[in-house]
Amino acid sequence: MMMSNVVRTTTKMVSPFLVTYSIYIMIYGHLSPGGGFQAGVILAVSVILLLTAHGHVVMERKIDESQFKMIEVAMGVGILLLVSGGLLFGTMFYNYVDRGTFGLPFSGGFIPIFNILVGLKVGAGFMVVYYALTRWSEDD
Amino acid sequence: MVKEYLLVSPFELVMFIVLFTSIILIYRVIFGPTTPDRIVGFNTISTKITVVIAILAFLKNEYVLIDLAIVLLMVNALGSLILAKHFERGGEK
Amino acid sequence: MSRMPLYLKERIEEINQRALLFNYETNTLPKWEKVIITWIALAIFWMIVSVSIHWQNILIGAVVTFLVSLLMYDMFTSDIRRKGNVAIKALRIIFLYVPQYIFIMAFRLVESNLKVLKHAILMDINPGIVKIDSDLHSHTGLTILANSITLTPGTLTIDTVRGLDESKIYVHWIDVETLDREKAGAIIKGGLEDWLKNIFW
Amino acid sequence: MIEYLFLLLGTVLMISGGLGVLRFPDVYTRLHASTKCDTGGAMSILIAVAIVSEAPMLIKVKFLILAFLIAMINPMVAHAIARGAHKSGIKPKGVIDVYARDGF
Structure with missing residues (x-):
């Protein structure tokens, strides 16, 4: 069921900026507080806002539950591969990418990549949880 | 030295006043006659806490706290919207 | 036209008004213009949020906001109509x-x-x-x-x-x-x- | 000097909003107090903070972004809560209710 006109239009106007903001927190996770988990939460919030305001039928034209499941599994596998790449240099979680200079976006080795993967995984995971919780009540 | 501890800057004073107001508003959350009243009280408290976080970011010179204030604002809006949708379908039946 | 009855004149004006509104309703922008408008707005937002103006930051921002605007191009541009000088x-x-x-x-x-x-x-x-x-x-x-x-x-x-x-x-x-x-x-x-x-x- | 004026205004508005939420009789009038006073008070306090702080220019703009988001989100949430409360059957106290008479 769609909510009223005002709610739909305002969520449409706000959500692209929220997605951009969550990607900012993801990429700058090694330089500022926040990081993958918080960024994933904001990503999920921006999608759930659209889903609440427009209903499931409208949103399924763009993206649906199976794609979220696929993203989550793919990101989990990606994290495992990235982390176990350290085994070639010694231990797991070994930071084998070039560190760069401190304070710039391209620094910190694989930690920004790790944050991006974790953020996408957490966002997709929250979406799967939301679908599982509302499956029995959303009949539209 | 003692005098410095006694002096409170105006921003800290405003912060305490806003916190005190939000504590009083808990009355509306607990004793509200209907559930929308509770949602209104909770929403008001959350906006006040957002302002408190912004003032803290200025007082402590930790400007990254503004990001957390934006996150709190959005999560609060999402919760209120979902509850409002629940009420549009007939509420507590 | 001058001998037209009054009720017919009102009716024709009403039909013209409705035609104008339908024209507005259907006359949307093409997709690439929507993408570019969204890209500009999101890039300005990125530059405000991330404080630095280093070239790495600008590069990341351009790529990221272009990807987001490809996904969400019709979110806040669906009510823009081309009329007059832009x-x-x-x-x-x-x-x-x-x-x-x-x-x-x-x-x-x-x-x-x-x-x-x-x-x-x-x-x-x-x-x-x-x-x-x-x-x-x-x-x-x-x-x-x-x-x-x-x-x-x-x-x-x-x-x-x-x-x-x-x-x-x-x-x-x-x-x-x-x-x-x-x-x-x-x-x-x-x-x-x-x-x-x-x-x- | 003007920042303390904004600060005083914001504090008074915050307190009046709390007073309104506590004293008004039903949920719609409480929403009046909550929405207007919270939005106005939060915006004026944030503007005062943005004027006073010695941060770089772009960080001051962040405070203004927060104020803008509050001004955009709060009326929408109030509208959604009022519509939901009316649809769930809470009658407003007052002289006339055209919305219920029109069959919504």
Whole structure:
């Protein structure tokens, strides 16, 4: 069921900026507080806002539950591969990418990549949880 | 030295006043006659806490706290919207 | 044409108005223009949020905002129609209309807050829900009008009904002065609607 | 000097909003107090903070972004709560209710 006109239009106007903001927190996770988990939460919030305001039928034209499941599994596998790449240099979680200079976006080795993967995984995971919780009540 | 501890800057004073107001508003959350009243009280408290976080970011010179204030604002809006949708379908039946 | 009966003339004018509105409704921008408008807005937002102006930051921002705007290009551009000169219109919106709007709304907001304080102390309220008409027909225009009505003194939007011939807004009024629809509309909307008609259709 | 004026205004508005939420009789009038006074008070306090702080220019703009988001989100949430409360059957106290008479 769609909510009223005002709610739909305002969520449409706000959500692209929220997605951009969550990607900012993801990429700058090694330089500022926040990081993958918080960024994933904001990503999920921006999608759930659209889903609440427009209903499931409208949103399924763009993206649906199976794609979220696929993203989550793919990101989990990606994290495992990235982390176990350290085994070639010694231990797991070994930071084998070039560190760069401190304070710039391209620094910190694989930690920004790790944050991006974790953020996408957490966002997709929250979406799967939301679908599982509302499956029995959303009949539209 | 003692005098410095006694002096409170105006921003800290405003912060305490806003916190005190939000504590009083808990009355509306607990004793509200209907559930929308509770949602209104909770929403008001959350906006006040957002302002408190912004003032803290200025007082402590930790400007990254503004990001957390934006996150709190959005999560609060999402919760209120979902509850409002629940009420549009007939509420507590 | 001069011997046409009066009722037929009114009917033809009404049909012309509806044709104009349908023209607005169907005449949307092509996809790549929507993508570029979204990209510009999101890139400005990225530069404000991430404080640095290092080249790495600008590169990441350009790539990321382009990807996001490819995904969400019709979110806030679905009500934009091409009419007149685009550059002059954009400049006029940015430097003339938006400062006017902020100036008007700031004073109305302070006035409404003081009115709420007066009502809370004296409790001289007389609430009710009334219906007013509006000449705006687009989603964005109606939304901004409804949000502005919520922030002006003594009124709260309950619902909006959008139609091609006339839109209606239901307003909870804390101190009902009149039940006549047009007088109530003139009191509640003030000069906001005339201002919003400059930008939205 | 002007920042303390904004600060005083914001504090008074916050307190009046709390008073309104506590004293008004039903949920719609409480929403009046909550929405207007919270939005106005939060915006004026944030503007005062943005004027006073000695941060770089772009960080001051962040405070203004927060104020803008509050001004955009709060009326929408109030509208949604009012519509939901009316649809769930809570009658407003007052002289007239055109919304219920029109069959919504």
